Amino acid sequence: MKIVGVAACTVGIAHTYIAQEKLEEAGKKAGHEVHIETSGTIGVENALSEEQIQEADVVILAIDVKISGRERFEGKRVIQVPTEVAIKSPNKLIQKAEEVVKEDQKSK
Secondary structure, three states, rough: EEEEEEEEEOOHHHHHHHHHHHHHHHHHHOOOEEEEEEEEEOEEOOOOOHHHHHHHHHEEEEEEOOOOOOHHHHHHHHEOOOOOHHOOOHHHHHHEEEEHHHHHHHHH
């Protein structure tokens, strides 16, 4: 499964990067390809390519603030949670993403 996402907290420092790290680790541990863009005080890092977004099975937005460029994910299955959820329960969040993708595949 291919997962892309954005991590952004209100201050744009610690929680943004911790959420990114936790999601990437949990996703890779579950055998998925994961790319998480960060949007913080120094701007956007690890920007997602159009190709990565198009190929993604699901989008995870671990955000506490409004992000720019959200329209890039139109037509994709999006799971939005606060950064705290991504930090405290990254494995459960990845499991939820797996379930969402399975449900989508069943309905096709």
